[in-house]
Amino acid sequence: MSNEIEAIKDPGLPAHVHRRADTDPKAAAKAERQVAILFLLSALGTITLIASYIFIPQDAFIFFPVLGDTNAHQLFLGLGMAASLFFIGMGAIHWAKTLMPDEEVIIQRHEFRSEDEDRADLIATAKAGAAAAGLGRRSLIKRSLGLSLGLVGLSPLILLRDLGPLPGDELKKTSWKAGTRLVTDPGDRPIRAEDLEVGAVAQTLPEVGEGVHRKLSDIGKDAVLLIRLRPEEFNLDAERLSWTHEGIIAFSKICSHMGCAVALYEQQTKHLLCPCHQSTFDVTRAAKVIFGPSARPLPQLAITVDSEGYLIAKQPFTEPVGPSFWERSS
Amino acid sequence: MTASERIAGTVANYVDERTGAAKWMKKNLNKVFPDHWSFLLGEIALYSFIILLLSGTFLTFWFDPSQREVIYEGAYEPLEGLKMSAAYASTLHISFEIRGGLLMRQIHHWAALIFMAAIVVHLMRVYFTGAFRKPREFNWIIGIGLLTLGIVEGFLGYSLPDDLLSGTGIRIAEAIIQALPVVGSYLAFFAFGGAFPGEAFIPRIYTVHVLLLPGAFLALITIHLMLVWYQKHTQYPGPGRTEKNVVGYPLFPVYMAKAGGFFFIVFGVTAFLGAVASINPIWLYGPYTPGQISAGSQPDWYMGWLDGLVRMSPPLESHVFGHTISWNILIPGLIVPGILFTGMALYPFIESWMTGDKREHHLLDRPRNAPNRTALGVMSLTFMLIALINGGNDIIAITFDLTINQIMWFSRIGIFVLPPLAFVITKRLCLSLQRADRDLVLHGRETGRLVMMPHGEFVEVHEPISPQKAWLLTQHEQNPPLALEESDLRGVRRPGVLKNKLRARLSKAHAVAIPKVTADDLKEIEHH
Numbered sequence: 001m002s003n004e005i006e007a008i009k010d011p012g013l014p015a016h017v018h019r020r021a022d023t024d025p026k027a028a029a030k031a032e033r034q035v036a037i038l039f040l041l042s043a044l045g046t047i048t049l050i051a052s053y054i055f056i057p058q059d060a061f062i063f064f065p066v067l068g069d070t071n072a073h074q075l076f077l078g079l080g081m082a083a084s085l086f087f088i089g090m091g092a093i094h095w096a097k098t099l100m101p102d103e104e105v106i107i108q109r110h111e112f113r114s115e116d117e118d119r120a121d122l123i124a125t126a127k128a129g130a131a132a133a134g135l136g137r138r139s140l141i142k143r144s145l146g147l148s149l150g151l152v153g154l155s156p157l158i159l160l161r162d163l164g165p166l167p168g169d170e171l172k173k174t175s176w177k178a179g180t181r182l183v184t185d186p187g188d189r190p191i192r193a194e195d196l197e198v199g200a201v202a203q204t205l206p207e208v209g210e211g212v213h214r215k216l217s218d219i220g221k222d223a224v225l226l227i228r229l230r231p232e233e234f235n236l237d238a239e240r241l242s243w244t245h246e247g248i249i250a251f252s253k254i255c256s257h258m259g260c261a262v263a264l265y266e267q268q269t270k271h272l273l274c275p276c277h278q279s280t281f282d283v284t285r286a287a288k289v290i291f292g293p294s295a296r297p298l299p300q301l302a303i304t305v306d307s308e309g310y311l312i313a314k315q316p317f318t319e320p321v322g323p324s325f326w327e328r329s330s
Numbered sequence: 331m332t333a334s335e336r337i338a339g340t341v342a343n344y345v346d347e348r349t350g351a352a353k354w355m356k357k358n359l360n361k362v363f364p365d366h367w368s369f370l371l372g373e374i375a376l377y378s379f380i381i382l383l384l385s386g387t388f389l390t391f392w393f394d395p396s397q398r399e400v401i402y403e404g405a406y407e408p409l410e411g412l413k414m415s416a417a418y419a420s421t422l423h424i425s426f427e428i429r430g431g432l433l434m435r436q437i438h439h440w441a442a443l444i445f446m447a448a449i450v451v452h453l454m455r456v457y458f459t460g461a462f463r464k465p466r467e468f469n470w471i472i473g474i475g476l477l478t479l480g481i482v483e484g485f486l487g488y489s490l491p492d493d494l495l496s497g498t499g500i501r502i503a504e505a506i507i508q509a510l511p512v513v514g515s516y517l518a519f520f521a522f523g524g525a526f527p528g529e530a531f532i533p534r535i536y537t538v539h540v541l542l543l544p545g546a547f548l549a550l551i552t553i554h555l556m557l558v559w560y561q562k563h564t565q566y567p568g569p570g571r572t573e574k575n576v577v578g579y580p581l582f583p584v585y586m587a588k589a590g591g592f593f594f595i596v597f598g599v600t601a602f603l604g605a606v607a608s609i610n611p612i613w614l615y616g617p618y619t620p621g622q623i624s625a626g627s628q629p630d631w632y633m634g635w636l637d638g639l640v641r642m643s644p645p646l647e648s649h650v651f652g653h654t655i656s657w658n659i660l661i662p663g664l665i666v667p668g669i670l671f672t673g674m675a676l677y678p679f680i681e682s683w684m685t686g687d688k689r690e691h692h693l694l695d696r697p698r699n700a701p702n703r704t705a706l707g708v709m710s711l712t713f714m715l716i717a718l719i720n721g722g723n724d725i726i727a728i729t730f731d732l733t734i735n736q737i738m739w740f741s742r743i744g745i746f747v748l749p750p751l752a753f754v755i756t757k758r759l760c761l762s763l764q765r766a767d768r769d770l771v772l773h774g775r776e777t778g779r780l781v782m783m784p785h786g787e788f789v790e791v792h793e794p795i796s797p798q799k800a801w802l803l804t805q806h807e808q809n810p811p812l813a814l815e816e817s818d819l820r821g822v823r824r825p826g827v828l829k830n831k832l833r834a835r836l837s838k839a840h841a842v843a844i845p846k847v848t849a850d851d852l853k854e855i856e857h858h
Contacts (some may be wrong), residue, residue, distance in 0.1 A: 006848060006849040006850055007804060007848055007849060008771070008797075008800055008801055008804045008805075008847065008848065008849050008852070009797075009801070009849070010570065010572075010801050010805070011568060011569050011570075011797040011798055011801055012418070012569055012570045013569060013570030013571075013577065014569060014570070014798055026539055047387070053430065058427075058429060059754055067606060070606075071432070073429065074430070074432050074433050074605065075606065077429070077430050077433050077605070078433045078436075078437075078601055078602070078604050078605020078606070079432070079602070079605050079606075081599045081605070082599070082601035082602035082604075082605055083598070084598075085594045085597040085598035085601055086594065086595055086597075086599065086601075086602070087597075087598070088591070088594040088598075089590075089591040089592060089593065089595030089596075089598060090595065091591070091596030091597070092587045092588070092590055092591030092594065093587065093588055093592065094593035095587060095591075096583070096584050096587035096588045096591065097588075097652070098582055100584045100587060101584065103579055104577050104578065104579065105360075105362050105564075105577070105578065105579060106362070106570070106575050106577050107360075107361070107362045107575065107576050108575050108576075109562055109573070109574050109575060109576060109692060110573060111690060112465050112561070112690065117396045119812070120796025121509060133391045138669050149596075160520065161520075163520040163521070163523060163530075164519040164520040164521070164522060164523040164524050164528075164530070165519060165523075166516065166519065167515040167516060167518070167519045167525055167671075170513055170519070170524075171508075171525070185621060191562070198428065203621060203622075205621070214365065215524060215525060216527050216528075216618075216619060216620055217524065217525040217528055217620075219619055219620050219621045220501075220526050220527060220620030223523070223621035224621065231465070237704070253621060254620070256426045257505070257639070257659075258501065258505035258506075258642045258659065259501045259502070259505045259526070259620075260501060260502065260503045260623055260627070261498075261620065261621055261622055261623040262496055263622065263625075275623055275624070275626065275627050275724065276498065276502060276623070276627055277640055277641045278641060278723065278724065278738065279635075279645075288647055289737060291738075292641070292645070292738075293640060293641060293642075293643040293644065293645055293658045293662075294645055294658070295369055295645040295646060295647035295656070295658055296647065314731065322505075322645060323505040323508055323509065323656070324508075324509060324654045324656040324659070325509065325514050325515045325518075326510070326511050326513075326514050326515060326653050326654060326655075327515060327516050327653065327654075328653070328654040329649070329652040329653070329654070330649055330654075
């Protein structure tokens, strides 16, 4: 193509244009003063920093138009630090740009490929080395070395085994059992049906004995959301309807997608929305997924009331709660 | 001779007498660096890394990386008496009781955001100018490694305070691990020391965040810089600049002063942001508990695209022989990012395979002169941008009064439609710009001066452009596509026909160009 045709010629590096400070001593002196002022501003910044550290109390607040109420201690400490650093940089660059030589310099590159002779030598050396080691001929050594190198990679894996226990059926079960009372979170108070008005939502956990410590890993599986609708608003089969109590329905609060807490309830549409990835569940249809990436409804917890009228679980969850995993069967 | 000249000479003499490095040092102090603003992007990344090391070290003096439960009794009254992890409590302590602690936390977080942004923009500069070509493929791969590690390091870093927002992020990471076929739940239990969240994860990622990954960064950055040093920097094309030379300023003193000064400017600007711009106010989020969440949960920006991909995924899950495969997590969370990053890492080799070009390149391309590459880059960016937009769909929905469903459907369709569209448009734009270059060289610059000819016609006066400009617009190579015959001279089909066909097609697409102006063209036009 056009490569064989005569191309436009490279006119070469343009002639150097001198700066004012190169020719005019007055301009050079001015530039020097400017650099000095910038360095002095930096020093002033450090002094501001020290003064703010010592004299401004940590709980002093100050109002600034854009920032609003701001902690004066942090603000002036930061501004002082910013100035002390920024102006050193500005000074150095101004110095380089106005007073240091700005004449462009040309150096030559070398090709990275070595001389043919050196390359031939290297290749010969490499070949000779490979031949001397004799791996090609001594297949017994080659194979046993391959075996031992392969096995040696296993030892870190073995040694890391105690990082954690095996999952067992931990992912499949929760603390809910038949008869476990639902208690408020926070507060740990048992709940009666009449405590919840129609349209209300409550976050609950299984009741634990007095002084028993709740582990976060239990909350991560046990959190349950109660929602009260009018019973006629449900669109459930007979079994699922029997899992509700007087319009109160209970779902695992742990998203069936990636385990976030499904906390946004929209009263008008009766939709539950997960704030992480916007999986949307229809409460009236047993938390069926109507939008978003989740592939499964939120597991429903069957509830009823005990002899004292407090809400209890009728039975444990019938499926694992939370995000999917390989051993999950449905 | 001034005092400073005498000292410089003495130091040089002292060092040489003990190392014999005079020749080497002379060469390197005189090393020439080409000047261009876009060469500062990588420097910003480097300086942010230094700022991260310094501010991070400060934070470790008070941070307690433990998930042991404590009752808070600190200066921040709204959380008084609450149960929380020691990690969260010590982050509150740094923020409210250590003088300058909040400032350092904010500087550290801002520096992390700037670090990642600088890496991404630096990568774009390297890509669009073709700086990754031979001999710089290694450095490209190291760069992709640094980008990947940066994402992980950033994620681990903002997870450490164990607040409600970051804990939710860890929960999502756990769900991704748990979704891996066969080994998922085992790996999750090993990583977390049992069921999520456990008490082991924060201390473990702390070691990774402050020791393992910074060590890997230091090693990779050192190799990255040594290669830049040894291979010498690329330069933009222009008069007097060739593949065989470097035009610029010597390391000592000009470049040293500029680069050193620039470090202080980056640090100063980061400190300014830390002083005035609140970031990650963890005391507002509260301590992490898996049963709670706040609306509008957003990761840091460099994770946003990943979150956006996960959000837009359709609800796909397979149940086979009593096992579950979560495509809705695996595809957006691992498979697509894996393909993207592998493709990106291999791109220098793919391009050289397409063009058959195995020569060294030290002069950068103007992006318009590599339309295919530029279009591919814009296509990838469009993909990432849509994913990122969807990552903030809840915030965007509230801000612009849209529904989440609208944005989600826009993203789901747009992620397939818009990137190819961006490719086509960009390629056309590049070719148009080439055409404009051609016109400029042939007919000169439009002056805006209208002249009335004797016969009444109005014409605009064109002024020829300078020889320097004409050179800049015509210096690039225009190579023909690879000629890959399907059969050899005797008419026998070559092996690997399909592969060759694909290669020939790609090579042809890559070689599309508007012919650049030659000296002959100019001569011809003078005759008219």
